[in-house]
Amino acid sequence: MVDAFPLGLIALGAVLALDGTSVGQFMISRPLVAGVLAGWFLGDPLTGLWVGGLLELFYLPVVPAGGGRVPEAGPATVVAVYAGGFGSPGAGLALAVCLGLTWGGLGSLTQEKARSFYVSQLPNQDAPDLVRRIARVQWMGAAVEFIRGALLTAVGLMLVHATGAPTAAVWPLNLVQTVLLLVLAAMLPLGSLLATLGGLRARGGWMAGGLVAGGLLGALL
Amino acid sequence: MRVMPKGVRFQVFLRLFLVQACWNTRSMIGHGFAFALLPVLRWLHPDPVALRESLARHVMQFNAHPYLAALGIGAVARLEADGRPGEEIAHFKTAIRGPLGGLGDRLVWAGWLPAISLAALAAAILGASPAVSVILFLLVFNAGHLGLRAWSLSAGYDAGFDLAGRLKGARLDRKAEATGRMACFFLGLVVGLLFMRGVEAGLVAWLPLGVLFFLGGNLARRRTWRPAALATASLIAVLTIAGALL
Numbered sequence: 001m002v003d004a005f006p007l008g009l010i011a012l013g014a015v016l017a018l019d020g021t022s023v024g025q026f027m028i029s030r031p032l033v034a035g036v037l038a039g040w041f042l043g044d045p046l047t048g049l050w051v052g053g054l055l056e057l058f059y060l061p062v063v064p065a066g067g068g069r070v071p072e073a074g075p076a077t078v079v080a081v082y083a084g085g086f087g088s089p090g091a092g093l094a095l096a097v098c099l100g101l102t103w104g105g106l107g108s109l110t111q112e113k114a115r116s117f118y119v120s121q122l123p124n125q126d127a128p129d130l131v132r133r134i135a136r137v138q139w140m141g142a143a144v145e146f147i148r149g150a151l152l153t154a155v156g157l158m159l160v161h162a163t164g165a166p167t168a169a170v171w172p173l174n175l176v177q178t179v180l181l182l183v184l185a186a187m188l189p190l191g192s193l194l195a196t197l198g199g200l201r202a203r204g205g206w207m208a209g210g211l212v213a214g215g216l217l218g219a220l221l
Numbered sequence: 222m223r224v225m226p227k228g229v230r231f232q233v234f235l236r237l238f239l240v241q242a243c244w245n246t247r248s249m250i251g252h253g254f255a256f257a258l259l260p261v262l263r264w265l266h267p268d269p270v271a272l273r274e275s276l277a278r279h280v281m282q283f284n285a286h287p288y289l290a291a292l293g294i295g296a297v298a299r300l301e302a303d304g305r306p307g308e309e310i311a312h313f314k315t316a317i318r319g320p321l322g323g324l325g326d327r328l329v330w331a332g333w334l335p336a337i338s339l340a341a342l343a344a345a346i347l348g349a350s351p352a353v354s355v356i357l358f359l360l361v362f363n364a365g366h367l368g369l370r371a372w373s374l375s376a377g378y379d380a381g382f383d384l385a386g387r388l389k390g391a392r393l394d395r396k397a398e399a400t401g402r403m404a405c406f407f408l409g410l411v412v413g414l415l416f417m418r419g420v421e422a423g424l425v426a427w428l429p430l431g432v433l434f435f436l437g438g439n440l441a442r443r444r445t446w447r448p449a450a451l452a453t454a455s456l457i458a459v460l461t462i463a464g465a466l467l
Contacts, residue, residue, distance in 0.1 A: 021241050021244060022239070022241055022242045022243075022244070023238060023239055023241075023242060024238045025238075025241070025287055025288075025366075026359070026363055026366065027334065027358075027359070027362055027363070027366075028359065030338060030358070032338060032341055032342065032345070032354065032355065032358060033355050033358060033359060036351040036352075036354070036355045037355075039351065040351075045351040045352070046351060048351060049345055049351040049354060053342055053345050053346075056338060056342055057342070057411075058446070058449065058450060058453070060335055060338060060339070061335075061443065061445070061446060062446055063326065063330040063331055063443075064330065071446065071450070094457050094460070094461070095457075097453065097454075097457065098453070098454045098457040098458065101450040101453060101454045102450075102454050104450070105447075105450065115244065115245045115246060116245075116246075118243040118244075118245040119245045119246065119247045121243075122243075122245065122247060122248060122252060123252075123280065124280060125277040125278075125280045125281075126277075130273055130276055130277060130280070131259070131269075131272060131273060131276055134252060134255050134256050134259065134276065134280070135256060135259070137243050137252055138239050138242040138243055138252065138253060138256045139242070140243065141242035141243025141244075142239065142242045142243075145242070167461060170461060170464040170465040171460070171461055171464055172460055172461075172463060172464035172467070173460065176422055176424075180419070180422075180424055180427060181456070182453070183415055183419070183431070184427065184430055184431050184434060185434070185449060185452065185453040185456070186449075187412075187431045187432075187434035187435040187438060188434050188435075188437060188438040188441075188445050188448075188449040188452075189438060189445055189446055189449050190408065190411075190412060190435055190438060191434065191435040191436060191437060191438020191439035191440075191441075191445070192438040192439065192441060192442060192443060192444075192445035192446070192449075193335060193408060193438075194405065194408060194435075194438075194439045195438070195439050195440075195441075195442040195443060196331050196335075196442075196443060197331060197332075197335065197401050197404050197405050197408070198401055198405070199439070200439055203401070203402065203405040206402045206403075206405035206406045206409065207405045207406070207408055207409035207412075208409060209406055209409060210405065210406040210407060210408060210409020210410040210411075210412070210413060211409040211410070211412060211413040211416075212409075212413065213406075213409070213410050213413065214343070214409060214410040214411065214412065214413020214414040214415075214416070214417065215413045215416070215417055217347060217410070217413075217414060217417075218346075218413060218414045218416070218417025218418060218420075218421075219417055221347050221348070
């Protein structure tokens, strides 16, 4: 899976950065989707699904309400899926989730810098040629996001390419232990998601219904 | 009422997908709002001077949920078409931004999106292929997403100044309640499936810790992403270093 350095992944990361906030928001930048897309690029959609699925558990409570700074999942997931191909399955997953979370935080920092740049480019009401400049600043924003996403993804992929193999080689846990660790850690943000959705008191009944259904389906299937 | 030509409506609809292209802390989606409205203003004001004057009115701060911004854009398009004074339109925009933000956040970010994400995750845990999980998510989520944008633009233009009444009639707050409940159900479903997979793998002893973390996350409310991400990444780093040393 990691014989080559697919440049197509950089383009994918750039497109996902666009989808996250600037253009479309069709949610192809969600970790589950981004993970599978990156996995397809690398010829291993199942690893993409595993990595994307695990990251999705962490990113679910992230709500971009009011335009506040939020971690950026799209390019981070691309980097994570690439990392997922290194070492044993357990090592790959651990490396992937670690990168998926840290690169998401880095993504939001770069996004903040880009937004500060946009402020300096905004035309005010008295600006000459206002009609053309309004359109231009929108397209400029999309272009900057594309480039930012591409650079963020490229740097992440280069970092993984250089350090992925030796890092994955020393991971001490097997696949089951690794998945257990990651799913336990994901319970924190999932609990936080329940709070966002209304809390235990208001929504406990609905959650309980789902738990029972999940238990039954899990036992049967 | 002046009927917006289909071509103009289509251009506005397409521009809605770029309304956040240069989101920033000063005008937020203000410039995106003006950009999306531009085809309407061009239709109403063929004279370049009048066009520029009408556009300048909209170079101001504005924010709303990106999908529901169409309601505001449609309503303002109607006010412009009706020839309402600029000051009235500005006051109207200030009044609607809060509801369009809060309602959209509850309906989509804290309702529809987590519900469909969790449903797709549940399908994946139950053995659905990557293609099925992704297609399920994208088709279902975007059916709601695109339907909401298209309805918002039309409803906003039809309602104009009576946007509040139109929103009340559409009962979006009830729909937000319903999507929130749906999301909670699917959250329980995913957690239940994960726990069952843990039982099958012989990891019953760890389940209480999972419950503890879940309840801890619920108590901590919305402040857990950063600590959870930091703790997880740090733990992985520590274990990797331990693995290298041992």
